[in-house]
Amino acid sequence: METVYHAWNVVDHARVASGAAELAIFTALLYWFFTSSRVADMLEVVGERVGGWCGRDGSLRQAVRARRRDVYAKLDADAAVRNATLYRLKEGPVVPPPQPHTRPTIGLACPRCAPHSRESWQEADGQSDTVANILDIGRQRFAGGGVVSRHLCDLAQCLQLETHDYKDVTPEVVADARFQNAIDEEARQLADGEGGYAAARRRVEARAMAVLASISSAMSNNVLRLVAWLTHKAVRRVAGAGCGTRAAVRLAAARAAGLPLVFVPLHRSHLDYILVTFTLYLTGVRPPLVAAGDNMRIPLFGWFLRGCGAFFIRRGQEGSNHNSDHIYKSALRAYILNSLSANNNLEFFIEGGRTRTGKPQLPKAGILSVILDAYLEGTISDALLVPVTVNYDKLVDGSFVREQLGVPKRMETFWSALRGIWRTLNTNHGGIRVDFNQPVSLKELVSSFDKYSHILPAGAGSGEEVSLDRRLLCAHSRSTMFGAGVSERQRLMVEAIGRHLVYDAAQSTALMCTNVTAYVLAAEMRGGGTLARLQKLVAARGALLRRAGRDLGYCGDVRAAVTRALDTLGRGLVRRGRVVRAASGVGAAIELAYYANAVVAHYAPAAVVATALESLIQSSPDSSEVSYDDLMAASLRLAEIMSHEFILCPPCQRIEDKLAEAIDELVASDVIAEVKHTDALEEQRWSRRVAAGLDDAPPPAIRYRLCHTPAAAAERRRLILTLRPLLEAYAAACRHVADAPQKTVVTATLDDMLDDFAHNRMTYGEAISTDAIRNCHRLLRQWGVIDIITEDKQRVVRLQEPYTDPTRLSEICVHVYRYNMSTPLLDDVAT
Structure with missing residues (x-):
């Protein structure tokens, strides 16, 4: 009996509580109903119609009209205040509105080497100073559309991207004279030892076709749209501060010239492959064929990259057998030359692999030498070289500490790529910048090379001392892609053009808040200091860099920028307390130096x-x-x-x-x-x-x-x-x-x-x-x-x-x- 009584009390209390909740909800609905201006308008209409039917004004209509008079009285008072304020502003001194942050005009062609290119691709005033978030292109385009297009703006933007015709150049490569000569030469060498030229040639042809198939791209408009949509979603999640770009309007003017565009990015992350193509595609530029390392040819992801225009090349390392593989070298040269002659755009990372230190690396002249050959042989009349820079608040690929400490590089696999993507998508990496320099005419660079008297080869027996500039070029020009009989002058020309492209890209790289903060901690505040001192030094260093013509990838309050930089770098790299200082330990020092080295290269x-x-x-x-x-x-x-x-x-x-x-x-x-x-x-x-x-x-x-x-x-x-x-x-x-x-x-x-x-x-x-x-x-x-x-x-x-x-x-x-x-x-x- 006691149990039943206890259960009845519980039910009774629950009924009382539910009744109180219902009363509260009902009261809230009544309050909203009678205080909402839209409901008041509705009640006024209903009251007027009821009063008209009854022939008299009811109390409900009077109440609504009284409320309406109060609302209009308040609106009239606000309007009077605004009119008086405007009158005072008109009679008083004119105060200009706040102006947007002025950025230096960066990425212009060298006035010594390419004055014509510098004048040809200039933007209108103010266009080169604008940094646009490419993630907002779809939102702005469909802002005035319907409900579906506004909420699915990324998908709508990707579905309406321009389609291009991507010609398969494999038949032209197979018929290329150099490719066939390389097959003949290797078949003769095998026939001498094994007998039977025809059988040897069939084996060599089969291998050559397999090599060509491993190189060739399979660019598809449908894959590009799919990857563009996936990139929208991934970058929104990864880059909390957005993905900015500037000066893309230069490319819209340059593509009207009808010449192939050769994009030459500095390489920091695996995401560079996608971001450059993604940015070009969204801004209306024909996506390029991308030279990707064969380490990226992994299941599923390699298929996506190939569909986005990637053609896979082997890493040219000293001591490897790839340098003596004439079939591979001839196939790669023929593929690049025929792609350029088909007016395809091209993209390759001139540094070769990703930088492990954060500094720009010396150029690898392999693909650049092929492009120069195409121009000198008349395969193409000219090409426009476009240095590209990509920078991140926080590197997406993680750190290179293990490799700097001598641990061998781990080859990319399907599961390691999945783990890396999952880890990346669950981390905020701050902001990203993808910027394009002015296109530079290859023909103009070649003609300007004759002006470089300090690096040109001296005459035989001249006795002239070799300058340091020429010694450095001669020491670094070790490309394995040079054809037979290439002169020393052409080698120096390729090395000089490559170094110029790297230098121009490095000078136009946007310096992120993590770069400047890490440099101040490493070079100006190595012993540590207060947060206020760090903010003061970062503000002073940023002002000096801006005065020197460098673009900063952040603006606004320096205190917010420093806070964001410290949060992005993390407590593993920077210790925060009463004293802010770089974390002790080799790993932390190496990783912090990676971000600081972007500024180190400037100084x-x-x-x-x-x-x-x-x-x-x-x-x-x-x-x-x-x-x-x-x-x-x-x-x-x-x-x-x-x-x-x-x-x-x-x-x-x-x-x-x-x-x-x-x-x-x-x-x-x-x-x-x-x-x-x-x-x-x-x-x-x-x-x-x-x-x-x-x-x-x-x-x-x-x-x-x-x-x-x-x-x-x-x-x-x-x-x-x-x-x-x-x-x-x-x-x-x-x-x-x-x-x-x-x-x-x-x-x-x-x-x-x-x-x-x-x-x-x-x-x-x-x-x-x-x-x-x-x-x-x-x-x-x-x-x-x-x-x-x-x-x-x-x-x-x-x-x-x-x-x-x-x-x-x-x-x-x-x-x-x-x-x-x-x-x-x-x-x-x-x-």
């Missing part, structure tokens, strides 16, 4: 001069002055050491001239000051570069002294820290060079550096880098200290005479050690 010339200046000061502590000649000579030596890390200037400019500009910048920023001598003529000081080019007028003896203000010391320290981790890595690589497999040498160097960092003998965790060590080996090979050969399918380091003697090896390595000097400016760097 490389000034950092070279500042480091050379410090080496001269520390080598002669009793002297308070340095001469211009000594400073320039030391800067040129350091520029050669850093030649595998940075492209300091375009090939149309001499490195010495670029370093002279950097010296002038240090003078203008009061880091150094020119010593005034009473017996020197004013004309000699400002005309020293003109006099340097005359045989009978040597440059005057100009000297500089240090400025000892705190601001000058801070600027010198910042510039030295910009290059110091690289010099630490180069010094360690020189100490461990030996006759051994290169992998063993690199591992020994990394282990020693890790031990030094663990025992606080080395400050810079980002110096522990496989890329920097291998670049130092390339430098030593360029100097003739070592040679790198292939034995048993692995690369082996061999010391050359006379550097097998440790004493002679130390004498050449001292050129690196002298710039890794001890200086009081770095004594307070935290370990």
Whole structure:
């Protein structure tokens, strides 16, 4: 009985509670019904009609009219206030509305090499300064449409994209004379050993057709639409700050010329393949055929990439058998040439693979040499080269820490791609920028090459000293795609054009908030500081970069930008508390340096001069002055050491001239000051570069002294820290060079550096880098200290005479050690 009574109480309480809830809901409905202006209008109409039927005004109608009078009275009062305000504004001083953020005009063609291209593809005023979010194209287009088109704007936009006719060039490739000659040559070689030319040719033809099938693209309008829709959804989820682009209107004007467009992006992420095609497709430009690495030929994803225009190429690595595969090389050359002759657009990553350091890499001239061949042979009348830059607030592919620490690169698989996509879609990577430079005429670049007198081959027996600019070009032009009988002049031309494209793209890369913040933490606030100080330094650095003509991928309140940068970088890279500082540890230092290196590349010339200046000061502590000649000579030596890390200037400019500009910048920023001598003529000081080019007028003896203000010391320290981790890595690589497999040498160097960092003998965790060590080996090979050969399918380091003697090896390595000097400016760097 007690149980029944208890159950009855529970039911009774539930009934009371439900009744109270019903009463509350009913009261809320009544309140909304009688306070809604739309319901009041309805009641007025009903009341008027009922009153008309009854012949009198009811109380309901009177109540509604009273409410209506109150509403209109309030509206009239608001209108009176607005009219009075407008009258005061008209009679008072005119205050202009807030203007949008002004961005520098970037990505223009070089005025020395391509003045006609620079003038031909100029946009109207203000168009090049506009950054458009490509994710909003569909929303803006269908904003005034129906309900379905507004809510499915991405799908509607993709369904209405322009279709193109993509011709299959495989039959033309099969009939190509060079392709057939390569088949004949290999068939004859096999027939000599096995007998029977016909049987050998059938086998070679079968392999050649398989190679061609593995290369060929299968671009489809339907696949492009599907991938465009999927990219809309993925990028909206990945890039919380949107995907911006600028200057795409240049391409709309250039495509009217009827010439093939060759897009040359810098490579940061696997997403680059899709983003460039996605941006071009949405802006009305014919999507290009894309040269993709064969590591991306994985199930399902490789099919999607092939449908988007990807043709897969092998990685050209020294020591691999691909370099001697004439069938493959002839098939690839024929495919590219016939695609260009069919007026297809083309896209290839001129750096080869993705950058592991965040800095632009030296160009790989393989595909570029094929395009130049097509022009020189008359296959195409001209082509428009378009440098492209893609940058991310946070790298979509994750970090390259494992590879920098010597762990072999993992090959992409179907399941690793799925895991990477799932991880990416569940992470906010901030903003993305995809920008296009002005198209540059290949014909104009070739004709301008004759003006590069400082890199052109000297006449036989001239006795003229080879300039540093030409030595660097000769050392780096190692492409395996050059055809037989290619002259040295053509090799230098391909290398020069490639370096110019990389330099132009690097200078127009939008610097994201994570890039600037990471650089300030690494070079200006390495010991840590308050959040307010970080915000102040980031604001000052951003203003200086903008004044130097660099585009910033963020705007608005710097405090919000710094907060977003710190949130994007994460607590694994930046420790936040009362003191904000970079996280300790090798992995965090390497990953943070990746983001900072985009700014490091900008300050490389000034950092070279500042480091050379410090080496001269520390080598002669009793002297308070340095001469211009000594400073320039030391800067040129350091520029050669850093030649595998940075492209300091375009090939149309001499490195010495670029370093002279950097010296002038240090003078203008009061880091150094020119010593005034009473017996020197004013004309000699400002005309020293003109006099340097005359045989009978040597440059005057100009000297500089240090400025000892705190601001000058801070600027010198910042510039030295910009290059110091690289010099630490180069010094360690020189100490461990030996006759051994290169992998063993690199591992020994990394282990020693890790031990030094663990025992606080080395400050810079980002110096522990496989890329920097291998670049130092390339430098030593360029100097003739070592040679790198292939034995048993692995690369082996061999010391050359006379550097097998440790004493002679130390004498050449001292050129690196002298710039890794001890200086009081770095004594307070935290370990």
